[in-house]
Amino acid sequence: MASRSTQILEAAARVIARRGVRGLRVEELAAEANVSTALIYYHFEDRSGILRHTLEFISDRAGRYTTRRDPDAEPLSPREELEQTLLLELQDTTEVRENSSAWGELRASAVFDDNLREELARATLVWVQEVAGLLGRVCPTAPAAALAASAERLTALLEGLSMRWLSGTLRVSRARTLMSEAIDSEADQLRN
Amino acid sequence: MASRSTQILEAAARVIARRGVRGLRVEELAAEANVSTALIYYHFEDRSGILRHTLEFISDRAGRYTTRRDPDAEPLSPREELEQTLLLELQDTTEVRENSSAWGELRASAVFDDNLREELARATLVWVQEVAGLLGRVCPTAPAAALAASAERLTALLEGLSMRWLSGTLRVSRARTLMSEAIDSEADQLRN
Numbered sequence: 001m002a003s004r005s006t007q008i009l010e011a012a013a014r015v016i017a018r019r020g021v022r023g024l025r026v027e028e029l030a031a032e033a034n035v036s037t038a039l040i041y042y043h044f045e046d047r048s049g050i051l052r053h054t055l056e057f058i059s060d061r062a063g064r065y066t067t068r069r070d071p072d073a074e075p076l077s078p079r080e081e082l083e084q085t086l087l088l089e090l091q092d093t094t095e096v097r098e099n100s101s102a103w104g105e106l107r108a109s110a111v112f113d114d115n116l117r118e119e120l121a122r123a124t125l126v127w128v129q130e131v132a133g134l135l136g137r138v139c140p141t142a143p144a145a146a147l148a149a150s151a152e153r154l155t156a157l158l159e160g161l162s163m164r165w166l167s168g169t170l171r172v173s174r175a176r177t178l179m180s181e182a183i184d185s186e187a188d189q190l191r192n
Numbered sequence: 193m194a195s196r197s198t199q200i201l202e203a204a205a206r207v208i209a210r211r212g213v214r215g216l217r218v219e220e221l222a223a224e225a226n227v228s229t230a231l232i233y234y235h236f237e238d239r240s241g242i243l244r245h246t247l248e249f250i251s252d253r254a255g256r257y258t259t260r261r262d263p264d265a266e267p268l269s270p271r272e273e274l275e276q277t278l279l280l281e282l283q284d285t286t287e288v289r290e291n292s293s294a295w296g297e298l299r300a301s302a303v304f305d306d307n308l309r310e311e312l313a314r315a316t317l318v319w320v321q322e323v324a325g326l327l328g329r330v331c332p333t334a335p336a337a338a339l340a341a342s343a344e345r346l347t348a349l350l351e352g353l354s355m356r357w358l359s360g361t362l363r364v365s366r367a368r369t370l371m372s373e374a375i376d377s378e379a380d381q382l383r384n
Contacts, residue, residue, distance in 0.1 A: 020304055022214040101303050108300035110359035111293050112212055117360040124361045152362075153349060153370050160352030167302035168309040169316045170344075178345050189377050 005043045008033045009057040012050055017101040021109040048115045055106050058099050059123035065095060078137035083183055085134060089158055092172045100162045128152055139190040150186040157182055197235045200225045201249040204242055209293040213301040240307045247298050250291050251315035270329035275375055277326060281350055284364045292354050320344050331382040342378040349374055
């Protein structure tokens with residue numbers, strides 16, 4: 001069973017994905033999470049604490065669904081592992097739509113709200129390092145700086161494509177094709 | 193002198209860049225543009241008309257500052273033309289910060305607001321076609337579908353890098369380096 005604080009963060013991600021960061025009122029969150037506002041303040045202190053913890057929660061959740069593998073399946077090659085980790089962010093499921101919409105919203109609000117910037121930079125860095133690590137297994141002789149640059153580009157491209165998909169400009173199948181070609185191209189460059 | 197409707201759209205872009213789409217109230221816009229709310233409704237009908245026209249205005253303005261060239265300078269090569277057009281979106285000036293913050297905000301709101309989607313898709317398409325045209329001058333023998341895919345990736349990457357820069361995750365100089373390497377890599381792939 002999810003703890004009370006997880007239950008609140010799950011509800012916060014749902015509300016942000018549905019109505020945006022500015023649509024998140026503590027009273028509404030309490031109703032959505034089926035808890036009292038006092039319990040929310042007890043766990044997260046204030047609205048800005050809720051937003052920071054929701055960002056961390058969303059980032060951890062994306063880490064889980066992009067690395068989830070069927071335990072009975074053949075082990076993946078490093079190249080397949082990299083591709084899956086990135087392409088699982090472009091799936092038309094409720095979980096991914098909700099998580100990515102909320103992430104895009106939190107990223108967009110950080111343009112106006114300094115309070116989110118540190119947590120956003122931290123979560124982005126963790127993600128970039130994870131992708132750089134996977135790229136390093138695909139191209140073991142590539143220098144660390146080149147792996148980091150490739151990982152920054154692939155993750156920024158994924159954010160860009162994901163926002164186009166969620167905002168109705170791009171079909172998810174097209175986003176996946178474009179992403180997949182970018183992975184090939186970055187891996188080619190790293191090998192040369 | 194700017195027309196009254198341009199004056200209103202300039203003010204709307206400023207307000208959205210400062211406080212987000214949800215921070216845009218017609219009364220506040222009237223004060224910022226120094227006009228009456230009646231004049232705003234006369235020109236744009238309703239709040240959703242304001243948002244659609246602001247998106248168009250922002251997109252046209254980006255088209256102007258990314259193609260502005262010194263008339264006395266040497267003409268640019270197709271490769272330089274492409275690079276300038278894209279890198280001029282990553283300049284730490286008030287105009288570009290304001291324009292890109294407002295664009296990111298409108299893109300993020302379109303996740304929740306169907307009303308903006310058509311105009312956003314149109315503006316994105318115009319931009320992708322412009323970049324595909326520039327890529328076609330760099331790589332005249334590349335097939336149209338490959339040019340379109342490269343242009344979609346480069347513009348989506350630019351949106352992703354731009355949001356990271358504006359939300360404080362990435363320095364603008366780093367964003368420019370990553371973008372520049374992506375242009376080289378896409379041009380290389382198109383030539384092979």
